[in-house]
Amino acid sequence: MNPIKKEDIRQEVFDLYDDYAHNRIDRRCFVQRLSVYAIGGLTVPALMSFLMPDYTATAQVTPGDTRVQTKYVHYNSPKGGGSIKALLAWPKNLKKKTGGIVVVHENRGLNPYIEDVARRAALEGFIALAPDALTPLGGYPGNDDEGRALQAKRNKDEMLEDFIAAADDLKNQANCNGKVGVVGFCFGGWIANMMAVRMPALSAAVPFYGTQPSEADVARIHAPLQLHYAGLDTRVNEGWPAYEAALKSHHKKYTAYVYANANHGFHNNTTPRYDKAAAELAWKRTIDFFKKQL
Template sequence: MPSLPERKTAADFDPEVLRLFDQYVHGQIDRRGFLDQAGRFAAGAGMGAAGLLAALSPNFALGQKVPPNDARIKAEFVEYPSPAGYGKVRAYLARPATAAGPLPMVLVVHENRGLNPHIEDIARRLALDNFIALAPDALFPLGGYPGDEDKARDLFAKLDQAKTREDFVASASYARGVAGGNGKLGAVGFCYGGGVVNLLATRVPELAVGVPFYGGAAPLDQVDKIKAELLLMFADEDPRINAAWPAYEAELKAAGVRYQAHKFPGTQHGFNNDTTPRYDEAAAKQAWGRTLAALNRTLRA
C-alpha cells in the first residue's frame, strides 16, 4: 500500500495564501484569480501556484478515520420527499451495526461542496459513537456530488438556495422519524453547513441542539424562534465569519437562547476538516469532544 503524503499545516503557508484560498473556496475569486495572485508566493513555497492550490485542497484519504466498509457500522443512501424544496433529497445514513435500544439522530450538514467523502466519514464517526447520522447532499438535484471539488464548487453556485434550505428542513423532519431513532434530533454543520444549522434552529422547533462550526449567523430577526441549545465553534483567523458574531450573540442573549461559544486560538476557518492543511489537530480534538458531550447530554436524557 502506498504511503500517504506528509501532512502539511497552516504554518507551512504564507498567511496571504491562506486568505486567498479562503476567498477561492467561498467563491469570492475563481481558480484563475487564485493562481494569478498566489503566484508571487510560489517561489518561497518551493512550488508553483497550481502546486499551492493542490497542497491546500482536500486529500480525503489523509482524513479518513472510518472506512466505508467498516463492519461496526451500517451505511446506506436513502431518498425522501421535500415538497417545498427540490422535490426529493438523497442522503447518506449511517448507524451502528448493532445497537441496544433507540438511538439519537444527528443531521450532518456539509460544507459548500456537497456530500463529499469527508462528510460521509463524519457521519460514520458519529455512528461509531452510537448515533444515527443523516448527511444530505444539497447537490442531489444537480446530479449529486460530482467526485471533484472544483466541479462541486461550480455546481453549488447554481443551486436555488431557497429550495436548498427547504431540503434541509425536510431532512430534519425525515431524520426525526428514522426507524431505530429515539425521536431526538441534533445537528452539526461545517462552514456553509454551520450556517444551515443556525438557520435550522430558527425553523425546526424540535431541534434539541445545534453545533455550527464556523458558520454564518441565523437571520437576526428570527433568533427569537430558536428553541435549541447552541454550541458554536469559531476559528481565530476567520474575519469573514467572526464579523457577524457580536450582533448574533446580542440577539441570542436578548432571546434567552441557551448557548456556548468557543473560539480556538491560532486556528483557520476549516480547522476541524482533517483533509486539508487548515486542520488543527489539538483544536479539532477539543471541539469534537465538546460536540459529542453536548449531543450525548441533550439527546440521550
C-alpha cells in the same frame, strides 16, 4: 523537493484559498494571486496541490468499517429539491433507539469528508443522516471544484428546506428516539443556525464557523446551541458579536468556543487548514453536547 509544511505557508495563502473556496474569486484569479507566494523553491502547482483536499487517506472511520452500518437512501423534500439522496449511518448491533444527527455539508455537496463525519457520529452511538443538496443537479460530482459550481446554482433557502425535511425524515426512522440535532460546517453552519430558527422541536444545533441569522430570527430559536468559530476566520467572525448580543437579549441557551490560531475549515482533516488539536477538542465537545441533548 522537500514536502511543503503547513508552518512554512503564510496566512495570506490560507486567506486566499478561503476566497477561492467560497467563490469570491475564480480559479484563474486564484492561480494568479497564488503566484505571488511561489517563492523560495515553491511553485504554483506545488502550492495548489498542497492546498487542495486529499480524500485518499484521511478518513477517520473508513467506508466498510465493521463498527458502523451505512446505506444510501432517498427522502422527500417537497418544498426543496424533491427526492434527495443521503448517506444514513448507524452503530452496528444497535440495542435501543438513539438520537439522530443531520450532518450538513459545506458549499460543495456530500463529499467524502462529510460522509466520514456521518460515520464518526454513528460510531459515537447516533443515527446520522448526511444529505446531498446537489441531488437535483445530479449529486456530488466527485470533486470539490465542480461541486462548488453546482451548489452555486441552487437557491440556499430551497436547500435549507432539504435539510429541514431531512430532520423530519430522521425523526421518523425506526431506531430514532424522536430527538434530532444538527451539525453543519461552513455553509452547513448557516444551515444549522437556520434550522434552529425554523424548527421549534429541534433538540440541538452545532454550527461550525457558520454565518449567523438576523436578530429578528434569533427570537425564534428554541434549541440549545453549541457554536464553534476559528480565531483567524475574520470573515465569519465579524457577525458573531451581534449574534451573541441577540442570543443574550432573547435569553437563549448557547455555548460558544473560539479556537485561537485556527483557520476557517479547521475541522476538515482533508486540507492543510485542519487543526488537529482544535478539531479533536471541538468534536469531543460536540459529541458530549449531543449525548446530553439527544
